[in-house]
Amino acid sequence: DIQMTQSPSSLSASVGDRVTITCRASQSISSYLNWYQQKPGKAPNLLIYAASNLRSGVPSRFSGSGSGTDFTLTISSLQPEDFATYYCQQSYRTPPWTFGQGTKVEIK
Amino acid sequence: EVQLLASGGGLVQPGGSLRLSCAASGFIFSDYAMSWVRQAPGKGLEWVSAISNTGGRTYYADFVKGRFTISRDNSNNTVYLQMNTLRGEDTAVYYCAKDLVRFSSSPDAFDFWGQGTMVTVSS
Numbered sequence: 001d002i003q004m005t006q007s008p009s010s011l012s013a014s015v016g017d018r019v020t021i022t023c024r025a026s027q028s029i030s031s032y033l034n035w036y037q038q039k040p041g042k043a044p045n046l047l048i049y050a051a052s053n054l055r056s057g058v059p060s061r062f063s064g065s066g067s068g069t070d071f072t073l074t075i076s077s078l079q080p081e082d083f084a085t086y087y088c089q090q091s092y093r094t095p096p097w098t099f100g101q102g103t104k105v106e107i108k
Numbered sequence: 109e110v111q112l113l114a115s116g117g118g119l120v121q122p123g124g125s126l127r128l129s130c131a132a133s134g135f136i137f138s139d140y141a142m143s144w145v146r147q148a149p150g151k152g153l154e155w156v157s158a159i160s161n162t163g164g165r166t167y168y169a170d171f172v173k174g175r176f177t178i179s180r181d182n183s184n185n186t187v188y189l190q191m192n193t194l195r196g197e198d199t200a201v202y203y204c205a206k207d208l209v210r211f212s213s214s215p216d217a218f219d220f221w222g223q224g225t226m227v228t229v230s231s
Contacts (some may be wrong), residue, residue, distance in 0.1 A: 042224060043224055044218070046217055049208055050216075094167070094214060096170070099153040099154065
């Protein structure tokens with residue numbers, strides 16, 4: 001199975017900060033990498049698919065990059081509504097579809 | 109508007125069974141693969157099972173293989189998860205999720221999620 005490792009596991013940031021979350025796959029997954037945002041008590045929400053494609057309706061301050069084994073999710077200017085947990089997920093070699101352990105973005 | 113309404117969760121004893129349902133609306137259900145993803149209390153997301161748009165292909169995580177069965181009824185726009193021989197470690201919120209891509213035999217990304225249904229396995 002492909003293992004997905006996110007870093008950091010948590011971070012504290014202020015409104016307006018640029019935030020970068022990293023996801024590393026245990027083997028190459030080409031660009032088959034998706035990013036989700038989850039707020040407490042809510043279902044996850046797809047932000048980015050195929051590594052760099054912004055889902056319709058998602059603010060442009062979110063962006064994704066990378067290919068192979070290393071990927072990043074960047075929030076260019078953190079907004080109050082962005083405080084949440086973020087997960088990466090691979091869909092290259094399946095089953096299983098595997099998620100990272102999550103990165104919790106908290107208010108500084 | 110796409111809606112996924114999950115139901116069927118509850119409290120069950122170890123070794124017991126439950127059947128989860130997920131009623132879909134707002135899209136052509138028979139065009140999309142569907143999945144179940146779970147989240148144990150305070151933990152991350154864990155994919156459980158998936159089914160192709162026609163129902164002809166099913167996929168399972170190793171930890172549920174032989175215990176859970178996914179199925180779908182395209183005439184009633186519903187996907188099911190039959191869960192047998194439940195264990196304490198199956199305690200989680202179970203989400204149903206729709207595939208992003210039409211006519212894909214297996215999921216690519218999960219673009220819409222149900223609200224989740226809680227399954228608690230305890231004596």
